Amino acid sequence: MYETFRARAEAVSAEVHRFPGKAEALQFVADLLRRDGVSAAPGGHAVWAGGPFLSAADRSAVAPGAPALRFDVTRELAATARAGVTEADFAIVNTGTLAHAADAVEGRLASTLPPLHVALVPTSRLVPDLGALFARLSPAQTRYLALVTGPSRTADIERVLTIGVHGPKRLVIVFADDLAEGS
Amino acid sequence: MGNDFRRSIAAALDDANLGGALGRFSEAYRASRARAYEDHDFEALRRRIAGVKGDAAGRLDELAARFTAAAVARGAQVFRAGSPQAVKDYVLALARERGARSVVKSKSMASEEIHLNAHLEAAGLSVTETDLGEWIIQLAGQRPSHMVMPAIHMTKEQVADLFSKEVDERLAADIPRLVALARERLRERFLAADIGISGANVAVAETGSLVLVTNEGNARLVTTLPRIHVAIVGLEKLIERFEDVVPILTALPKSATGQLLTSYVSIISGPVANTDGSPKELHVILLDHRRSDMAADPSFKPAMQCIRCASCLNVCPVYRLVGGHVFGKTYTGGIGTVLTAWFDDLASAKDIQGLCIQCGNCKEVCPGMIDIPQLILEVRRRVAQEQGQPMIQRAIFSVVNDRRLFHGLLRAASLAQKPFTRNGLVRHLPLFLSGLTEARSLPAIAPEPLRDTIGRIAQPRSAERAALYAGCLIDFAYPRTGEAVVEILNKAGVEVLFPDGQTCCGAPARYAGAYESAAESARANIEALLADDVRWIVSACPTCTVALKHEFGATLRSLGDEAWAAKAEQVAAKTIEFATLARQLVEEGRLTLPEGRALGRATYHDSCHLKRTLRAEQAPRELLRRQGLEIVEMFEADVCCGMAGSYSLKLPEISGRMLARKLASIEKTGAPLVATDCPGCLLQLRGGLDQSGLPVEVRHTAELLAEAIE
Numbered sequence A: 001m002y003e004t005f006r007a008r009a010e011a012v013s014a015e016v017h018r019f020p021g022k023a024e025a026l027q028f029v030a031d032l033l034r035r036d037g038v039s040a041a042p043g044g045h046a047v048w049a050g051g052p053f054l055s056a057a058d059r060s061a062v063a064p065g066a067p068a069l070r071f072d073v074t075r076e077l078a079a080t081a082r083a084g085v086t087e088a089d090f091a092i093v094n095t096g097t098l099a100h101a102a103d104a105v106e107g108r109l110a111s112t113l114p115p116l117h118v119a120l121v122p123t124s125r126l127v128p129d130l131g132a133l134f135a136r137l138s139p140a141q142t143r144y145l146a147l148v149t150g151p152s153r154t155a156d157i158e159r160v161l162t163i164g165v166h167g168p169k170r171l172v173i174v175f176a177d178d179l180a181e182g183s
Numbered sequence B: 001m002g003n004d005f006r007r008s009i010a011a012a013l014d015d016a017n018l019g020g021a022l023g024r025f026s027e028a029y030r031a032s033r034a035r036a037y038e039d040h041d042f043e044a045l046r047r048r049i050a051g052v053k054g055d056a057a058g059r060l061d062e063l064a065a066r067f068t069a070a071a072v073a074r075g076a077q078v079f080r081a082g083s084p085q086a087v088k089d090y091v092l093a094l095a096r097e098r099g100a101r102s103v104v105k106s107k108s109m110a111s112e113e114i115h116l117n118a119h120l121e122a123a124g125l126s127v128t129e130t131d132l133g134e135w136i137i138q139l140a141g142q143r144p145s146h147m148v149m150p151a152i153h154m155t156k157e158q159v160a161d162l163f164s165k166e167v168d169e170r171l172a173a174d175i176p177r178l179v180a181l182a183r184e185r186l187r188e189r190f191l192a193a194d195i196g197i198s199g200a201n202v203a204v205a206e207t208g209s210l211v212l213v214t215n216e217g218n219a220r221l222v223t224t225l226p227r228i229h230v231a232i233v234g235l236e237k238l239i240e241r242f243e244d245v246v247p248i249l250t251a252l253p254k255s256a257t258g259q260l261l262t263s264y265v266s267i268i269s270g271p272v273a274n275t276d277g278s279p280k281e282l283h284v285i286l287l288d289h290r291r292s293d294m295a296a297d298p299s300f301k302p303a304m305q306c307i308r309c310a311s312c313l314n315v316c317p318v319y320r321l322v323g324g325h326v327f328g329k330t331y332t333g334g335i336g337t338v339l340t341a342w343f344d345d346l347a348s349a350k351d352i353q354g355l356c357i358q359c360g361n362c363k364e365v366c367p368g369m370i371d372i373p374q375l376i377l378e379v380r381r382r383v384a385q386e387q388g389q390p391m392i393q394r395a396i397f398s399v400v401n402d403r404r405l406f407h408g409l410l411r412a413a414s415l416a417q418k419p420f421t422r423n424g425l426v427r428h429l430p431l432f433l434s435g436l437t438e439a440r441s442l443p444a445i446a447p448e449p450l451r452d453t454i455g456r457i458a459q460p461r462s463a464e465r466a467a468l469y470a471g472c473l474i475d476f477a478y479p480r481t482g483e484a485v486v487e488i489l490n491k492a493g494v495e496v497l498f499p500d501g502q503t504c505c506g507a508p509a510r511y512a513g514a515y516e517s518a519a520e521s522a523r524a525n526i527e528a529l530l531a532d533d534v535r536w537i538v539s540a541c542p543t544c545t546v547a548l549k550h551e552f553g554a555t556l557r558s559l560g561d562e563a564w565a566a567k568a569e570q571v572a573a574k575t576i577e578f579a580t581l582a583r584q585l586v587e588e589g590r591l592t593l594p595e596g597r598a599l600g601r602a603t604y605h606d607s608c609h610l611k612r613t614l615r616a617e618q619a620p621r622e623l624l625r626r627q628g629l630e631i632v633e634m635f636e637a638d639v640c641c642g643m644a645g646s647y648s649l650k651l652p653e654i655s656g657r658m659l660a661r662k663l664a665s666i667e668k669t670g671a672p673l674v675a676t677d678c679p680g681c682l683l684q685l686r687g688g689l690d691q692s693g694l695p696v697e698v699r700h701t702a703e704l705l706a707e708a709i710e
Helices: A002-011 A022-035 A056-062 A075-080 A105-112 A130-136 B003-014 B016-036 B042-057 B060-073 B084-097 B109-113 B116-122 B132-140 B156-167 B175-192 B218-224 B242-257 B291-296 B301-305 B333-343 B361-365 B372-387 B391-400 B403-416 B431-437 B450-456 B472-476 B479-491 B507-511 B515-529 B542-558 B562-574 B578-587 B608-613 B618-626 B652-669 B679-692 B701-709
Strands: A015-019 A046-048 A083-087 A090-092 A097-101 A116-122 A144-148 A170-176 B077-081 B102-105 B126-129 B195-198 B202-204 B209-214 B228-234 B264-268 B281-287 B465-468 B495-497 B536-539 B575-577 B600-605 B629-631 B673-676 B697-700
Touching: A002 A015, A015 A022, A022 A056, A022 A083, A022 A116, A022 A170, A046 A105, A075 A105, A075 B175, A083 A105, A090 A130, A097 A116, A105 A116, A105 A144, A105 B218, A130 B242, B003 B652, B016 B242, B042 B060, B042 B242, B042 B301, B060 B077, B060 B281, B060 B291, B077 B084, B084 B116, B084 B195, B084 B228, B084 B281, B102 B175, B102 B218, B109 B116, B109 B228, B116 B126, B126 B132, B132 B156, B132 B175, B156 B175, B175 B218, B195 B218, B202 B242, B209 B218, B209 B242, B218 B264, B291 B301, B291 B333, B301 B333, B333 B361, B333 B372, B361 B372, B361 B608, B372 B507, B391 B403, B391 B507, B391 B515, B403 B472, B450 B472, B450 B479, B465 B479, B472 B479, B472 B679, B479 B495, B479 B578, B479 B701, B507 B515, B507 B542, B515 B542, B515 B562, B536 B542, B536 B562, B536 B578, B542 B562, B542 B575, B542 B608, B562 B575, B575 B578, B578 B618, B578 B701, B600 B618, B600 B652, B618 B629, B618 B701, B652 B679, B673 B679, B673 B701, B679 B697, B697 B701
Parallel strands: A015 A170, A046 A083, A083 A116, A116 A170, B077 B281, B102 B126, B102 B195, B195 B228, B228 B281, B465 B495, B465 B536, B536 B575, B600 B629, B600 B673, B673 B697
Antiparallel strands: A090 A097, A097 A144, A144 B264, B202 B209, B209 B264
């Protein structure tokens, strides 16, 4: 399932990584943010929206590796952030899609406004297709179900594919095998 | 056809970019669509969609009420608007009550349909389209030319000019930089907007959910940043159950752009919190605007199954040449013609319905399983009923319906054309007829029609008999094709009769919306064809075969003539198209083709009716291969050659461009021979090759086969 997901997601310009443990995944995210220039300099911050899997302590553990992480996501902070980090509830294999019960506005702000979006998702939450997703996540559970397949794109000028119109220019998906445990 | 309309076609055909971007897209689309559907059973998928949407269209009121109840229970406000004005009044009143000054919109065809922007702007509101293509169109003051790709007709240079004016700075025509500029500019508008207006791709009655599909992410921002969200939803978007979102969401991106899924899908089921923690105000406007009337009309109810993917535009050989603006209204292309006839009025569709060449490409790919060509014929028929047929057309069909007069005139024309004829082709016609021979030469009318020569063929007597239905072209222009059919069937021990009472199959009348004339032709032919007891009624013209096999009954039934419709079914049951019958006789061992010959390369052109109605495209290819020809497939072998009967006379400029594309595809194969099974295509291709001077021969499969068997 993971390999198919990866192939499908990469085919739409997403980057996909997998780690056995939460700690390695978080370390990877910290390195990624730092490499991408997240820093304490003005306009160098990243926003990190809470989700169902990581505790506040988990999130804070990343902070030393990537300074200027903000967990109090507001529209102003998200609009000026270099990167946004969120947790996705499920990943749909046959389309390479992330699914997010995005009722809380912070997750939508962090995943839409910054140019880089990093999404963490437990490997155990891979589902084969849309039908399987809807059996787990539907209007009974969420008022704002967001599906994300690759970064923002357009081909509205001369049919030339261009990445990053209104949403992120880069989408990095980080799977952790033990992320959902105990949640 | 109005002169303005003709001028807009001429301008569109001359617009190099239109042909360029659109042509490239339509060529790439077929392959990317096919790839996207690789893991899916498209027929099963579209049956499910047609079932879901067809069911919903049968109970719009009930589903609208259920949607309202479910959405209201979740905290949304739902307004049912009968007319465009009601929507405009509602949105403006809302904006005034809330003191709103600025609006951001994500793509909504329904709001285009009712011209909402103009109304809000006139009242002093700032309205910004945020879909990149829509924003370009808004800055240019134009209408979208495509439902999914609104600005596909524009070049990057034109976009750079527009953006330069907007930012008051000279910008280069560099696409990534233009996109970056749009991001920056529109981001400001998003963050400042008071109201976000969206459409919806699906509205689910049982949950009160809206499904929004975008690639850019603008719908996410429109529904997240402003404190008020207004969704304008046509009633055709309603479905009953949430689980039925799956087939629609599976098909829509694949059919629209060849994507497995769009970058973003938002499924909104009630208001959520705003960024300041306040509850969002969510207003859903359910727009009727004649949709209930359309759903209540049995002929047009299937149009409600449309999911607005625009694949009917993407595969249309006419759309790719002229683009969307010649359609003159919000909705363009095949389904757009039908929607315009309803959402505007029948008169608005009078000219544009004539653009449809009835090739059937769109019907093959429609995920809503809509027989769009048939709906356009119905529009055509109603236009003809309401406004009367053009005088010249009425005169022509009254001649055609009088067989003796019609055939007498054809014989007279055979003499009159002599001064213009060389090698069986008419290259230049004088005066007002000159347009007819601009792109292609016309075939000369044969000195003797098939009905005169056929009696001279010495046939074996046999208990197994077939009636040959020639059709006008084979009878009067290509009698040799008919003789070839007789010779081949004779070889298999079948005696061929030529019922003299046969006349025009009525297809031209039917395709012109003149069903009464078509019915008269049908009755005359049915009488002639049922006079003798034969095993088969065979025709070497796919269009005539379709008329005999599928349309006689439909035409008669639509006029309430059940008695003749029943007889039409007897004709239909016996009717078979030549290549299919010949292959059957070969397989039964009754016809033997010489083995081991190498006759060289040939390419095959599929006639629209043979491929998409009769589904017989393999039979002729097999016959040609078995006789020793190597088939080199041409690019888009099954795309219409532009003939389509009287279409090439009514819109010769479009027909000529389609022919030119076809000739280029033929030339690229390097084959010296084109085979086809339709005398109409043969006329078009042969005439085009004659005018262009390409040394390629065009032959009917029957003639090639007769020569091989000899």
